Amino acid sequence: MIKNLRVKSSEYIDETNRISFKFNGKTYHGFKGDTLASALLANDVHLVGRSFKYHRPRGIMTSGSEEPNAIVQVNPGTNRTEPNVRATEVEIYEGLEASSQNCWPSVEFDIGGINNFLSPFFPAGFYYKTFMWPASFWEKYEFFIRHSAGLGKSPTSNDPDIYDHRNIHCDVLVVGAGISGILAAKNAAKNNFKTLLVDEKNELGGSTIFENNKFNKIDNKTPSEWLKKEIEELKNIKNLEIKTRTSVAAYHQYNYLLARENLTDHLEAKDKTNKIRQRLLKIRAKKVILATGALERPLIFNNNDRPGIMLSSAIKKYSEFYGVACGSKNVFFTNNDSAYESALSLYNKGINVEAIIDIREQSESKIVKKVKEAGIKVYWSHTIVDTAGYKRLNGISIMKLSNDGTSVTGSKISISCDCLGVAGGWTPAVHLYTQSGSKLKFDEEKQIFLPNQNTSQQISVGSCGGDFKIDEIIKNLNQKLKDNLNIKETDLDNIKVEIDQENSKRNIWLLPSDKPLGKTKPFVDYQNDATAKDIKLALREGFRSIEHVKRYTTTGMGTDQGKLGNMHALGIIADTAGVKMGELGTTTFRPPYTPLTFGTIVGRNVGKFFDIFRRTPINDWHVENKAEFENVGQWKRAWYYPINGETMHQAVQRESKAARESAGILDASTLGKIDIQGSDASEFLNRVYTNAWSKLAVGKCRYGLMLNEDGMVYDDGVTTRLGENHYIMTTTTGGAANVLGKLEDYLQTEWPELDVYLTSVTDHYATASLCGPNSKNILKKIIPDLDLSDENFPHMSFKEAHIGNIQCRIMRISFTGEHSYEINVQASYGKDLWEKCIEAGKEFNITPYGTETMHLLRAEKGFIIVGQDTDGTMTPIDLQMDWIVSKKKYDFIGKRSLYRSDTMREDRKQLVGLLTDDPNIVLEEGAQIVSELNQSPVEMLGHVTSSYFSPNLKKSIALAVVRGGKDMMGKKLFVPMENKNINVTVANPVFYDEKNERLNA
Amino acid sequence: MFLINCPYCGERDQQEFKAGGEAHIERPKQPTELSDDEWAEYLFMRKNIKGVQFERWNHAHGCRKWFNMVRDTSNDEIKAIYKMGEKPPA
């Protein structure tokens, strides 16, 4: 029979709304308002997982996002499944399924549990030390580790949910809606600041909302009653937006924060459809008020990890907020007064509290007296030395603590219990604060890290700022609000607070046992199974930096980032190394504060919205004619046009032959086009290209090579002089944006005196490149009145013409070595122009060709493609393009670098042609080239950059970069491949029509 | 994510900008007169200091103008922004 531990009705639990859910395949019941954790506890289920390394049984430890143990897989086996979810944050709904993650085959019987008994062999750095050697065994180790570790499973089908992003600009962002956050938001909004209040929970009020301690009063009400009234008033305040279930994941510079708003995770499956599941809020706030509260610390003692051992404050929340008793025989273990509040809370509800173990010598506060009056036994100056119970705590052993707190004395007392609440004091939640770049200081008296200097417009209020008592909180909050928001009066001026709270605390980071440390298991990081002795071992082995100890022991490296144990790890290091905590510093808290789903991060940018893509104005024609496409930058370019089931190779061979034998047509619209105007345009081109431009006549075109200042080839293309002060520059398809950026940079910063204006016109024109011996005949048909004679319209010249009434720019330039024309029209006429060319070319078997054929044809001519035959380390000299480098010009970008000792070395890699001895073998692009086969190691001389089977030459051709290749003409080299060695001969890279006779054919 | 006050457009998100390295390194007027070492000094040597640094930034997805920024790299505080050609603040 399942025990029911529901103890009293709570206003946050709707007992009329009974909900069934499954955990590890078994059906349980809870109520609307429960989290998975509270519902399981109500069913007396503590055991929810196994630890990572030793596979020790682990139970629910907390009631919030800091939970290290209760990490579950939600809705396993469905396309909505999500791993690494904290059971303490999952709101239950009808039909919810969840399972434990880190156990195999089941949480009750776990094979990996054997690691627990082998634990002497699993010390700190175990994975580093053991699995490193021999390297070849790693695959086997990895299989074993992954199989038994089981860090959750990702879904295997598409996520059905919608995710969203939203930008928010506000005057004041308040993070955390506990008492401080609510009061801060209320007063900010009332003073006309546009305010946003966010909290990760579904209810406002933080821990004060269930604070029924009768000794604390605000305006004569309990803090809980008083705060409910304040929350009620928020509804009527303008300028205030409130978002619950919203967790701030990251706090970047300049008050830019990312938060995840959870909209449907608490709903039944049928209510989730067609709704936005999670929304990423990108918040830019003028001021940020952090009210993130504090996390209770555990205590570090032997076997402190058994199911049933929880934070004292969590036990209180389960009882007060969810109406659930976590155990029937409860004991508390504490170093401060907090545990007494929890004990009293249970006592008032009739839940049995056996005893309180307090490491302090005494406390005289009212609440301690009240606990004593209730007849609860308090053991002063005692510590727990061991705990018992495998899958559930069943008892503890305690002993008297020595005066200095380092050892135990006297005889052992055993106490039987099924739940232990641990209270080690409070750690301000400064994670977001430090993410923002602000610095912490260590408060030696309170033994906590506190916000120190703020670098952005922010304040930390309430317990995250180090104020733990309600009177301090309200007083300091009031002052900080007035200073930071520059306001004179607030609601808080006249609040009357009476409190009786003691802050006395005895801090011992690692509590002693009667056994030597080596024989105990005091866990510091529950999720990653790091113990105090692992940390001490790391120090003995010479690790000093906190960041190194963290990585070596894996402390704080789980999905919870060690929210519970990091302070103890620091404390133990400080104690052992004999340094002060403040000198040690902290590890870095990195975003996200709690894990984010990938869906939230990408938002709507999935599928076809993942990246922008660009299509040419002629694209529809390519699609209609069944082109295959390739991505070039963001462009979708026609790659080849297969007909009758051709392979790519067959299509490319056909297209290449047709272009040389009769006519081909290429969509060249993607080439970058920059319009250059101004009285200094010629001088500008002189400075950016390697060759001379001043003497280029109007109406002429010239090929230009652009270098980086380091002398390496950056881009190339043909530029045409349209008028006295007017040029049109073309760039490579992929380089267009960068070239424009680079030219603008020089114009604005180095040569502001030049009268030059640059405009990108890439998208304004569509370009059809007509090539082959019949290109002239085709153009003649389209524009009968244009004189196409070599005298009137020679190679490398430009004409403006009309096709019907469409104006066009025609350049007679060639990237294939054939007689060709590039016809440019306004983009919207692109498809029309293309269709006219196809129609006119029919009688000449005009063949559309794609980028692959273009690459092949230019390779036959030995023309380079920047980015394929160059890689940012090739000078024009390396490319054997000395002819394009002006000797006369005094300066151009990169000129000086061509005379550096390094760029003048003879043995640089240089561009050459390669011919395979067997003309049918096509080399692989990227293949390495060597001069010796029987030598080891052998020098890699270079690699193949372009390689094709040329249908026009009927043999394999390749371009390659080879060390000292310029002087190797005719030399035999080798391309060693996996199964064979290919014999090659260095050749002239111009394989076809070396004398350029076809340009005028 | 910085909030950058473009001198031509006003405050914009960092996403719109491109960083352009150290500021106030002038391209030599007569590169051919320089030794290899002097040219290398211009070409390669850039400071990357922890503290106050002078940088070039470009409003790449906005007005496309270049400008200068004084930034403390230790805390990312932007101390000043001024146009190209203007003198850095003292």
Ligand SMILES: [Zn+2]
């Ligand atoms: Zn701008």
